[in-house]
Amino acid sequence: MDQEEMMARADWLAVLARAPQAAMEAALSGVTTGPVVWIRPAGIGMVMLEGRAGGTGQRFSLGQATVTRATCRAGEQIGVGYVLGHFPRRAELMALCDAALQGPSGAALMARLITPQQAAQRAARDDRARAAAATKVEFFTMARHAGARST
Amino acid sequence: MPMSAPSRRYNYGYLDEGTKRMVRRALLKAVAIPGYQVPFGSREMPIPYGWGTGGMQITASMITPADRLKVIDQGADDTTNAVNIRRFFARVADVQTTDKTSAATLIQTRHRIPEEPLTEDQVIVLQVPQPEPMRGLEPRETECRKIHAWGEYGLMHLKLYESVAQTGRITINHSYPVLVGGRYVMSPTPIPRFDNPKMTGMPALQLFGAGRERRIYAVPPYTEVKSLDFEDHPFTPQHFPDPCGLCGAVGVYQDEILLDDRGGKMFVCSDSDFCARRRAAGHKGPMAED
């Protein structure tokens, strides 16, 4: 896999990790892959989350988070699902989507699932960031926005 | 779309195999250095700390379907905590349980050692609330580690001496400190000092687990375990003058049962299995029904 493919795959896996189960079920319903073999059936485990003292200093173990993962072979492709939380079915659907996205029906699935999900997720993030922005106390708004305070 | 089959079942014995290996490594070290407290990566168990999590982790790491498990608390099989721990292992280890001391391969206990002598084929696991015998004298772990490393147990002898000087006797009734294999001072756990003499030269392997304090220690079979004392104030176990009210046994540890609000009471065997078996064999105490 080259760098570009890796990045594309990392991007869609991030979108899939946040995608609702129903959206993945619906998007997959029209997709035909080869026979599916579960290399690693959905399993729940943990990942240790770390912090850094002061934000940038010594690493420390903050605590664990639950993670669900699954790996399948669908036709020629290997698909993986990794999602934060306790979601066996979502991890499986992710793996199936990941496999399909690498195969012949990839472009169609991209258009039907990833692109709209990515847009929805961006909109939700933007909405939260605008709600936070509405609570911002600005003392020198005009000046900073005008760029007049540069030294 | 095809589903895989996610498993929600717990691993055999609750702990995962990696954790069991970690516990067993600590056990091996403990057996190799009798009486020495081995730190281990104690896990959080589904019962609270202080309720037997250390003993439970040892049991969970050793248990096999071929074992027969006995669990006692205060000598009895039917006390709430004993029932609860036994139910737990029946659930997660599909193990046969028994009340009968001689039938058990593995005995987990809190605060007692059974009256019936144990054999080479048995392992007894004691639950330990506070593994550090010096803790009451020195709250700091860092200092206690030095005391053990240097074998400087003067502080403990001083405590015993002060007790003799003030009251004419050693006033430690349970958790009576012992010297194991002539090297480490060890807490025998809160067993009454009545049980201390059972520890020395015992044919069974004695294992001690302290979950909250993350320590494991052991007394291998046939190891010398000496209760600390002075030549002119030798160690003495407790002695109960009356026979058991139900089975008539003497020379056993007894519970005092309050019968009414006018001072009526009855002394009975603390070891409920021992008492039941004696009654079954026809022994009868002064308070037993005909």
Added chain:
Amino acid sequence: MAYVPVKGGEEAILNSLGMVAEERRGDPATPELTIAQIRQQQARAVDRVMAEGSLYDPDLAALALKQAQGDATEAAFLLRAYRTTLEQFATAPPLDTARMAIRRRISATYKDLPGGQVLGPSYDYTHRMLDFDLMQDGPRAPAARAGTPVDAHMPRVPDLVANEGFMEPALPPEGDPAPGDLTRQPLGFPAGRDTRLQNLARGDEGFLLGLAYSTQRGFGSNHPYAGEIRAGEVPVEVVPEELGFVIDIGEVTVTESQMITSIKGASGENPRFTRGYGLVFGHSERKAMSMALIDRALRADEFAEPRKYPAQDEEFVLYHSDNVESSGFVQHLKLPHYVDFQAELKMLREMRAERQEASQ
């Protein structure tokens, strides 16, 4: 009178469990709580359970709260015990709080700063008056939205000060070693800062709060400033073995607190600010700030400060901060102790008898 022993424990225990279940459910005419309701509408309780349970999973934390009838410590215990049964798949690269999607970010040390003071959702500006409107269901007004979102990357305040050289830098030790994990290796002393921070992050909020407060009331000597408090969502990345590259698997809500304290100029060094750090699961400023104050107090040796107070005493703090440990051991006194008690009673009787004999 004659007595027959019977087996007491088993049935009584089962019936006790049944009674818990009945009381947990309450009046069957009242609708049962859903996990989603708890997760969304009791989110701060969920946060506390995740922090003290040391496991980030809002659904399971909500389930634990439901099962424990809202008892946060009991719920944290349920999560801890569940943790034991899970395999650790991977470690993630450290969370980067500079990439936080800011929900709230304030500083007490600068009036205004790049990114601004973002008040976010906070009880700090409420009047603590019961809102009787909440007694009924009803439509709630949505929050306002600004035309432009908050900055995607907001510099951390101590880093702004550090740029001027006034601030003790926060740099990883040589080689940026992987941290210890006190859930796998037992505590040893002296404990590293990594161990201390992990212990505090999962410690009891009340214990931490009390200790932090003690440092402000004279049982400590640092005058702290809230350099920055921020809360929001941070992405979690892992490198799965089967992929070999970094993937983003979701996000967690965390609260970070940077306390800036006392100016030091020991042994000819330039005087500068020192720091304490707090980072906790969920949105909990009370806990993050307490953690930061205690972290700073525990760094006494680094700055050659005399260790005189409880909050500076690492054995005292680290051994007593965990509420699953302390709750278990305090409450183990409920377990039968009649063997031990009998031993004491017997000795008292004997000593009394001896005294009586001696006086006759």
